[in-house]
Amino acid sequence: MIPAAFDYQRPASVDEAIRLLTDSGDEAKILAGGHSLLPLMKLRLAAPSLLIDIGRLRDLSYITDAGDHIAIGALTRHHEVETSSVLRAQVPLLAHATSQVGDPQVRHRGTIGGSLAHGDPASDLPAVCLALGATFTAAGPGGSRQIPADDFFQGFLETALEPNEVLVEISVPKVPDAGWSFQKFNRRAQDWAIVGVAAVHNGSTGVALVNMASTPVRASSVESAIAGGASAGEAAAHASDGLDPPADLNASTEYRRHLAEVLVRRALQEAGVA
Amino acid sequence: MKISVTVNGEKRDNEVEPRLLLVHYLRDVLALTGTNVGCDTSSCGACTILLEGQSVKSCTVLAAQADGATITTIEGLAGPDRMHPVQEAFREHHGLQCGYCTPGMVMAAVSLIEEVPDLDEAKVREGLEGNLCRCTGYHNIVKAVLAAAKTPARSAS
Ligand SMILES: Cc1cc2nc3c(=O)[nH]c(=O)nc-3n(C[C@H](O)[C@H](O)[C@H](O)COP(=O)(O)OP(=O)(O)OC[C@H]3O[C@@H](n4cnc5c(N)ncnc54)[C@H](O)[C@@H]3O)c2cc1C
Ligand code: FES
Ligand code: FES
Numbered sequence: 516m517i518p519a520a521f522d523y524q525r526p527a528s529v530d531e532a533i534r535l536l537t538d539s540g541d542e543a544k545i546l547a548g549g550h551s552l553l554p555l556m557k558l559r560l561a562a563p564s565l566l567i568d569i570g571r572l573r574d575l576s577y578i579t580d581a582g583d584h585i586a587i588g589a590l591t592r593h594h595e596v597e598t599s600s601v602l603r604a605q606v607p608l609l610a611h612a613t614s615q616v617g618d619p620q621v622r623h624r625g626t627i628g629g630s631l632a633h634g635d636p637a638s639d640l641p642a643v644c645l646a647l648g649a650t651f652t653a654a655g656p657g658g659s660r661q662i663p664a665d666d667f668f669q670g671f672l673e674t675a676l677e678p679n680e681v682l683v684e685i686s687v688p689k690v691p692d693a694g695w696s697f698q699k700f701n702r703r704a705q706d707w708a709i710v711g712v713a714a715v716h717n718g719s720t721g722v723a724l725v726n727m728a729s730t731p732v733r734a735s736s737v738e739s740a741i742a743g744g745a746s747a748g749e750a751a752a753h754a755s756d757g758l759d760p761p762a763d764l765n766a767s768t769e770y771r772r773h774l775a776e777v778l779v780r781r782a783l784q785e786a787g788v789a
Numbered sequence: 790m791k792i793s794v795t796v797n798g799e800k801r802d803n804e805v806e807p808r809l810l811l812v813h814y815l816r817d818v819l820a821l822t823g824t825n826v827g828c829d830t831s832s833c834g835a836c837t838i839l840l841e842g843q844s845v846k847s848c849t850v851l852a853a854q855a856d857g858a859t860i861t862t863i864e865g866l867a868g869p870d871r872m873h874p875v876q877e878a879f880r881e882h883h884g885l886q887c888g889y890c891t892p893g894m895v896m897a898a899v900s901l902i903e904e905v906p907d908l909d910e911a912k913v914r915e916g917l918e919g920n921l922c923r924c925t926g927y928h929n930i931v932k933a934v935l936a937a938a939k940t941p942a943r944s945a946s
Contacts, residue, residue, distance in 0.1 A: 516829050523790060523853050546854075553849050554831050559811075566807065569853055594843070618919025619901065620834060623843040624850065703917035705832070705932035 518556035522565045529654050529681055535567050536679040537656055543570055549630035550621055587685045588626025606687050608695040608715055612643045618705045636673040637707045641731030645723035646713040652684040668730040669763045693717035694787030698778040709765045712775040716786040727760045727775055747788045751780035794855040797865025805852045812836045814852035814926035834920030837893035838862050842898035845935040853932050874940040875899050884933035886924035894920050898934045908938045
């Protein structure tokens, strides 16, 4: 399968990428690792007329200890995140969940920024960022702005990024002593989650779900049940409150609701919620 | 557009369309047909090569993205007089039947052995999750990779 023809540009800086995006309107797409975009283009489900390849902007690839949080450059590859000793110590949930993405070949190419900017409800890292309360930095023609993970995922494959904005940094709070869990249920090793749950328990409790709605989504009813003193089992019964999970070849809506309850309960128990 | 890559130690310069996939560049432009296309949907790993030393699925990379990079394909693995230890181990342990998955399997294994110093059976199975084999049932592939990981000279030269 061969993608439809497109023009290809390789900007030397984020500013140049933003300029190219601004000049070319909706027809252009950023290319990072290409492991979500190229499969779509091969199936001709996406046919951008211009690809702006930012894959070489190595100054957007870093993992830095920044006091109370870790700053991660958007172009940091999954392989770097999963093997980072800083992240393993300070944000083990993120390092572990990243090691569960796809397979080693995918993790050698895919980037954390691409995973988030793609806005796929079946992706693992958006749920992890929601549970952790991460903040994203977007750069645009007028400078940069911060977007909380809670405001970022707006629709199916839709995020708060403007068409001429580039996601440049992901900031995750350090939680070295927090309880955490990542539950990913799939049928074959390399597959996407049929349902996934990310949980972090650190005084307060953050819980978010993979593949349970048209966007990555926070399990707010579970969180408030725990805040109100519910046990893991009681809180898990609220896993799909207010959600209308999709049905597909892998699972019906009802089965997804069932899985969500079971996986949320396991996640809460593993994260240390009584 | 013009790209310039080093493939199996040789510098190659070619004019390519931006939409040319790396696997098609290797097979159709450079005639390196050892790299197979299996699924063409990023799932099977038959097209695995090393890009800057790391395993990647070349059906999911543009030739343009590899511009300036160093690439190793299955053809570039053996030394002048002998096969690479991973190739030797696949032969020794019957790690293949029809052989279709083998080039990708071997390249994925080379990358895995390089990255994970303390491989055991579970780690090999997990590390090869991106490579499908329809023939062997994987047992002999796992044996071969574990044997190769113990070979003192990990890379042939
Ligand atoms: C076989 C396979 C299995 C996979 N399994 C999983 C899995 O189990 N779990 C999982 O979570 N993911 C999985 N993935 C997806 C993988 O994690 C991708 O790497 C990731 O979703 C996208 O990252 P990328 O860098 O490749 O982005 P690209 O494909 O380059 O881009 C994706 C989208 O984001 C935009 N974009 C990228 N970077 C930026 C940026 N910095 N600013 C603004 N826009 C940007 C692009 O324009 C595009 O629309 C899998 C992929 C494959 C091929
Ligand atoms: S052909 Fe590339 S992964 Fe199957
Ligand atoms: S040996 Fe036939 S597919 Fe693996």
